Amino acid sequence: MTPSFGQVKRLYLLLTVKEKAMDIPTNLEARRRISFFATSLFMDIPSAPKVRNMLSFSVMTPYMEEVKFSHEELHSSQDGASILSYMQKIYPDEWKNFLERLGPKASNEEIQYWASFRGQTLSRTVRGMMYYREALKLQAFLDRASNLGGEMVHLKPGYAGIDGEQNKRNNPQSLSAQSDALADMKFTYVVSCQNFGAQKSSGDPHAQDILDLMIRYPSLRVAYIEEKEVNSADNRQKVYSSVLVKADNNLDQEIYRIKLPGPPIIGEGKPENQNHAIIFTRGDALQTIDMNQDNYLEEAYKMRNVLQEFRRHQGDNPPTILGLREHIFTGSVSSLAGFMSYQETSFVTIGQRFLANPLRVRFHYGHPDLFDRVFHLTRGGVSKASKTINLSEDVFAGFNSTLRRGYVTYNEYIQVGKGRDVGLNQISKFEAKVANGNSEQSLSRDIYRLGQRFDFFRMLSCYFTTVGFYFNSLVDINIWGLYLPLWPAILGS
Numbered sequence: 001m002t003p004s005f006g007q008v009k010r011l012y013l014l015l016t017v018k019e020k021a022m023d024i025p026t027n028l029e030a031r032r033r034i035s036f037f038a039t040s041l042f043m044d045i046p047s048a049p050k051v052r053n054m055l056s057f058s059v060m061t062p063y064m065e066e067v068k069f070s071h072e073e074l075h076s077s078q079d080g081a082s083i084l085s086y087m088q089k090i091y092p093d094e095w096k097n098f099l100e101r102l103g104p105k106a107s108n109e110e111i112q113y114w115a116s117f118r119g120q121t122l123s124r125t126v127r128g129m130m131y132y133r134e135a136l137k138l139q140a141f142l143d144r145a146s147n148l149g150g151e152m153v154h155l156k157p158g159y160a161g162i163d164g165e166q167n168k169r170n171n172p173q174s175l176s177a178q179s180d181a182l183a184d185m186k187f188t189y190v191v192s193c194q195n196f197g198a199q200k201s202s203g204d205p206h207a208q209d210i211l212d213l214m215i216r217y218p219s220l221r222v223a224y225i226e227e228k229e230v231n232s233a234d235n236r237q238k239v240y241s242s243v244l245v246k247a248d249n250n251l252d253q254e255i256y257r258i259k260l261p262g263p264p265i266i267g268e269g270k271p272e273n274q275n276h277a278i279i280f281t282r283g284d285a286l287q288t289i290d291m292n293q294d295n296y297l298e299e300a301y302k303m304r305n306v307l308q309e310f311r312r313h314q315g316d317n318p319p320t321i322l323g324l325r326e327h328i329f330t331g332s333v334s335s336l337a338g339f340m341s342y343q344e345t346s347f348v349t350i351g352q353r354f355l356a357n358p359l360r361v362r363f364h365y366g367h368p369d370l371f372d373r374v375f376h377l378t379r380g381g382v383s384k385a386s387k388t389i390n391l392s393e394d395v396f397a398g399f400n401s402t403l404r405r406g407y408v409t410y411n412e413y414i415q416v417g418k419g420r421d422v423g424l425n426q427i428s429k430f431e432a433k434v435a436n437g438n439s440e441q442s443l444s445r446d447i448y449r450l451g452q453r454f455d456f457f458r459m460l461s462c463y464f465t466t467v468g469f470y471f472n473s474l475v476d477i478n479i480w481g482l483y484l485p486l487w488p489a490i491l492g493s
Contacts, residue, residue, distance in 0.1 A: 027093055029329075036327075036415065037298045043413040046308035051140040051182055055307040056283030058188040058373070059129050061122075062273040064195075065291050067209035068116035068123040071108050087115050090332065094118075120292035120330070120419040122191070123213060128295030128417065129189050130217045135300035136183040144175055189220055190244070192277035194265065196224035197243070200252075214247035221246055221255070223277035225264060240264060244280045256280065267385030271393040274383050285310065285322075286373040288382055288394075293367060294329060294417030302414045309411060310372060320406030321398065322370040323352055323362060326418040337422040344420060349412065356410035359461040363398020363408060368416035371397070372406075379404050389444055392437025395466075399446035403453070435470050442467045 025031055048054070074084040088095045098114050099106070116123040191210075193199075199207035214220050226241045240260040245252040258279065265272045274288070285307055309322050326348045331341030355362035364382075376382050380400055383393040390396055398408060421427045441447050447467065451459055464472075 032327075033296055033298060040302070040413040045302070045305045045413050046312050048302075048304040049308065050143045051136055051186060051304070052143070054186060054304045055285055055310060056186045056188075057285035057287060057303070057307060057370070058190060058281035058283050059132065059287045059289055060274060060277060060281055061125055061129070061189075061191050061289045061291060061293075062270050062277075063122055063191050063193040063210075063291055064269065064273070066116075066119075066121050067206055067213065068112055068121050069119060070205070071112065074112065074115055083119075084111070084115055087118055091118060122210075122291055125289060125291055125293050126189075126191065126213055126217060126220060128293065129289060130220070131295050131297045131300040132303055133183050133187050133189075133219055135297060135303065136186055137179045139301070139304070140179040140182040141175060144178060184219060186283070187219075188282055189217075190223055190277055190280050191220065192223045192273045194225045194273050194276065196222055196245075197226040211247065211250075211252055214245075214252065215250055218247060221280065222252070223280050225260075225276060226257075227263075238263075242276050242279065267387045268390055268393055271383035271385035271390065275381050275385060278377070278381060281373065284373060286371045286376070286382065288366070288369060288371065289416070290367055290418075292419035294419075296415075296417065299414050299416070306370065306411060306414055309409065313407065317405055317407040318372070319409045320372040320375045320401045321364055321408040323356060323364075323408065323410035324368040324370065325349065325412045325415040326367060327415045328420050329417045330419045330422055333422045336424055336427060337420065340420045340422075340427055344418070352410050353412065355461075355465060356408065359458070359465070360408075361458060361461045361465055362410055363395050363402065365398075366394035367418060375406065376401070389440050391440050392434065395437075395441065396444070396446060399444075399450060403446065403449055438467050438470050 025034070069083060075082050095114075102110055113123060117127060118124070193210060196207060196210060198204075199210075210222060214222060221244055223242060223244050226243050228239045228241070229236050230239050240263055242256075242258045242260060242264070243254060244256040245254050247253070260276075264276045278286070306322065306324070310319055313319055326344065328341035328344045331338045352362055352365070371382055376397070382397050384390040384396040384400070385393065400406075401408060421430050447462075450462055454462055
C-alpha cells in the first residue's frame with residue numbers, strides 16, 4: 001500500500017521538528033503525564049480496532065461524599081487559611097492560567113468547579129470519566145473521516161468545526177451526530193447515588209449539585225433508591241425501587257424503574273450501592289471507579305487497546321479482571337501524603353505486576369480494574385456485601401473470580417488517577433480498616449477454598465500477600481516486645 005500525501009507530510013513533520021526549551025511545559029504534572037503517555041506507547045499494547053468494532057463498556061461510581069465545594073466552604077477560614085487560598089498556593093500556575101482564561105471576574109460557579117476539580121470530589125471523578133466519551137467521539141470522527149477518503153482535505157474544518165451544533169440537530173446523519181451516537185453506544189457512565197431521592201425530597205443542596213453535573217454532562221446517568229409509602233388492603237407499606245435518571249430540559253427525567261422486593265441496603269454500604277446500580281450498566285466490560293479518582297484525556301485514548309486484552313489471552317481461560325495502574329495525585333499536598341503516594345506507587349507497579357505474573361495470586365483491590373461484565377453478573381456481581389465479613393469488599397470479587405476459573409491480569413500501559421489520605425489520622429484509620437478487613441478474610445470460606453485448591457507454591461503466595469502479612473507483623477511485634485526488655489538483662493549477665 002503506497003502512503004498518502006498526508007502520511008508523508010506527517011512523517012516529515014515528525015522528523016524535522018525542533019524542540020525548544022520554551023515549548024516544554026513548566027507544570028510538573030503536565031510533564032509527568034506527557035512523559036508517561038509517550039513511554040507507554042512503546043509497551044506491549046494490543047492494536048486498537050475501529051470504534052464501531054470495539055468492545056462496549058460501562059463505568060460505575062458509588063457516591064457518598066461531596067459533589068463539589070460550596071462557596072462557603074471555599075472561603076471559610078480554618079487555621080487562618082481557606083480552601084481556595086490553600087489551593088492557590090499549591091497550584092499557582094494553574095490558578096494563573098484560570099484567571100487568564102476567564103478573567104478576574106470569573107463566576108462563583110466556575111471557581112467552585114476549578115477548586116472541586118483539584119479536590120477529592122465527585123465532580124472531579126465525573127469530569128475524568130467523561131473523557132472516555134470525548135476520546136471515543138474524536139476517534140469515531142477520525143474513523144469516519146478516513147472512510148470518506150482518508151485525505152487531509154476532509155479534516156480541514158477541524159474536529160470542533162466539522163459540524164455546527166445547529167446542523168447536528170437538523171441533520172441526524174451529520175458526521176458529528178454519528179460520532180455522538182457511536183460514542184454513546186460504546187460507553188455508559190452510571191453514578192450510584194442511593195440517597196439522591198431522599199436528597200431531592202428534603203431539599204438537600206447536594207441534589208442540585210448532582211443535577212448540575214447531569215446538565216453539564218448530558219451522557220451521565222444517576223441511579224438511586226426510591227422509598228415510597230403506598231396504601232395496601234389493610235395498612236400502609238413501603239415500596240422500594242431502583243431508578244435511573246438523566247438530565248432533560250434542566251430537570252431529571254426517569255429512564256428505568258425496577259421494583260425491589262425489599263430494602264436493598266442490608267449489608268455494607270458501598271457494595272450494596274454498587275449492587276443495586278449494576279443492573280443499569282451495559283456492554284462487555286465494567287470498570288469500577290471510586291469517588292476520589294480521576295482520569296486523563298490522553299489515557300482515555302488507549303481504552304480501545306485495553307479492552308482488546310479480553311480477546312488476547314494465553315491458555316484456555318480468558319481474562320475476567322484486567323488490573324490497571326494508578327497514579328496517586330495527592331502526593332504534593334503534604335509530606336505524609338507523599339509517603340503514602342510512594343507506598344501506593346510501589347504496590348500498584350512492582351507489587352501487583354509480580355502478583356499477577358509469575359505468582360498468579362493478584363486479586364481485585366478496587367478502583368480502576370476492568371471486569372468481564374457478563375462473567376461477573378452471572379456469578380454474584382463485582383462485590384460482596386455481607387455485614388462485617390466483607391469489610392474489604394473489593395478483594396472478594398477477585399477471590400470469587402479465581403475460584404470460578406477466572407484469570408486476573410495486570411497492565412501498566414494505562415493509568416487512572418487516585419486520591420489518598422493526606423492526614424495522619426486518616427492514614428491510620430485506612431490502615432486499620434485494611435488490617436480489620438484481612439482479619440475478616442481469614443474467617444471467610446473464600447480463603448479456605450482457595451487454600452484447598454491452590455498448589456503449594458500458589459497457596460503460600462496467596463497466604464503471604466493477604467492475611468499472612470498481618471499475622472507475620474503481629475508475630476514480629478510481639479517478638480521484639482519480648483526481646484527488647486530482655487536485652488539489658490542479657491548484656492548485664
